[in-house]
Amino acid sequence: QVQLQESGPGLVKPSETLSLTCAVSGYSITSGYYWGWIRQPPGKGLEWIGSIYYTGNIFYNPSLKSRVSMSVDTSNNRFSLRLSSVTAADTAVYYCARPIAPSGGADYWGQGTLVTVSS
Amino acid sequence: EIVLTQSPGTLSLSPGERATLSCRASQSVSSSYLAWFQQRPGQAPRLLISAASNRATGIPDRFSGSGSGTDFTLTISRLEPEDFAVYYCHQYGSSPRTFGQGTKLEIK
Numbered sequence: 272q273v274q275l276q277e278s279g280p281g282l283v284k285p286s287e288t289l290s291l292t293c294a295v296s297g298y299s300i301t302s303g304y305y306w307g308w309i310r311q312p313p314g315k316g317l318e319w320i321g322s323i324y325y326t327g328n329i330f331y332n333p334s335l336k337s338r339v340s341m342s343v344d345t346s347n348n349r350f351s352l353r354l355s356s357v358t359a360a361d362t363a364v365y366y367c368a369r370p371i372a373p374s375g376g377a378d379y380w381g382q383g384t385l386v387t388v389s390s
Numbered sequence: 391e392i393v394l395t396q397s398p399g400t401l402s403l404s405p406g407e408r409a410t411l412s413c414r415a416s417q418s419v420s421s422s423y424l425a426w427f428q429q430r431p432g433q434a435p436r437l438l439i440s441a442a443s444n445r446a447t448g449i450p451d452r453f454s455g456s457g458s459g460t461d462f463t464l465t466i467s468r469l470e471p472e473d474f475a476v477y478y479c480h481q482y483g484s485s486p487r488t489f490g491q492g493t494k495l496e497i498k
Contacts, residue, residue, distance in 0.1 A: 317427075317435065317478055317489040332486040333391070371440055371482055373423050377447065380434040 273297040275367050275381035282387050283361075289354040289386055293367030294347075298379075301325045301345050307370045308341070308352045310363040311383075318363075322370060323350055357388045392417055392481050394490035402498040409466040411493045413479035418459045420483030426455055426464045427478045429492075435478060439464065471497075 279291035293306070300306060307322035321331040323341040331339055335354070343350045354361060364383040371378040393416040403409055413424070422442040427435035437446045439455035442462055452467040466473055474497050479490040 316492045317429075317480075319487040319489065321486075330485045334486075366434055370487070371425050371437060371480075373421065373483060375440075378437050383434055 273369065273377075273379045275369065275379055277365060277367050277381045277384040279384065279386070281385060282389060283357055284390050285358055285388055286356055289352070289357050289361060289388075291352045291365055291367070291384065291386070292349055293351070293381060294349045295369075296348070298369070300343060300348055300350065304369050304372055304376065305330075306343070306350045307368050309366045309368060309370075310361075311366070312360075312363045320352065320354075320365075359388050362386065362388045391486055392419065392484055392488050394479050394481060394488055396477075396479055396490035396493045398493060399491075400494045400496060402496050403469055404498045405469050405471055407469050409464075409469055409473070409495060411464040411466075411477055411495075413457075413462040413464070413490050415460040415462070415481060419462075419481045422458050423481060423483030424455075424457070424462050425480045425482060426453075427480060428473075428475050429478065430475045438477075466495075469495075 274296045276294045283289045305322040308320040310318050323329045325343050338355045340353045364385050366383045367381045369379040395414045397412045424442045426439040429435045443455045454465045456463050476492045476494050478492050
């Protein structure tokens with residue numbers, strides 16, 4: 272069974288960099304599919320951050336592109352998100368996922384982790 | 391970027407009634423790569439429908455999706471108590487992927 276688990280600091284200071292990691296179990300990330308990040312501010316809707324293939328091909332949301340970076344660690348079967356120069360507007364639950372793909376297959380989501388930006 | 395607009399924002403119905411949720415795209419959704427998610431409080435989104443009309447594994451047949459191009463609909467034929475939640479449409483055919491703002495289905 273495919274499982275994803277986010278990890279990282281729950282509190283980040285304004286202007287600093289948010290860093291999260293998603294550990295994948297039950298499926299090798301080198302077997303295919305893009306792996307992605309989605310966030311949800313408290314009480315609001317879902318926002319697509321971006322997705323990454325294990326070869327390094329990446330799609331970022333243009334609204335965040337100047338501040339976001341993603342990477343893959345194939346040795347440890349995990350992938351990561353970094354978001355720089357954070358403000359209170361970046362406070363959200365961050366989900367990692369193997370998102371639904373045009374080619375088909377199930378989607379899988381982590382449970383989500385709340386990251387609060389505050390001094 | 392494809393903007394998805396969901397209506398209504400809130401839908402108040404009773405168990406047993408039929409729910410119809412709408413999702414309109416600002417431009418045609420490639421190959422009908424339109425999905426519907428259900429989200430309950432404190433939970434991750436759950437995929438209900440992919441490719442506009444394909445029910446995901448384990449999803450009851452009271453959920454159905456339809457539409458193409460720019461207009462899509464999620465129908466819940468007979469509401470069960472556990473169906474009261476927030477529903478999001480999501481297009482995954484064009485980059486960046488986008489979500490609608492959500493429809494809250496509440497008990498009347």
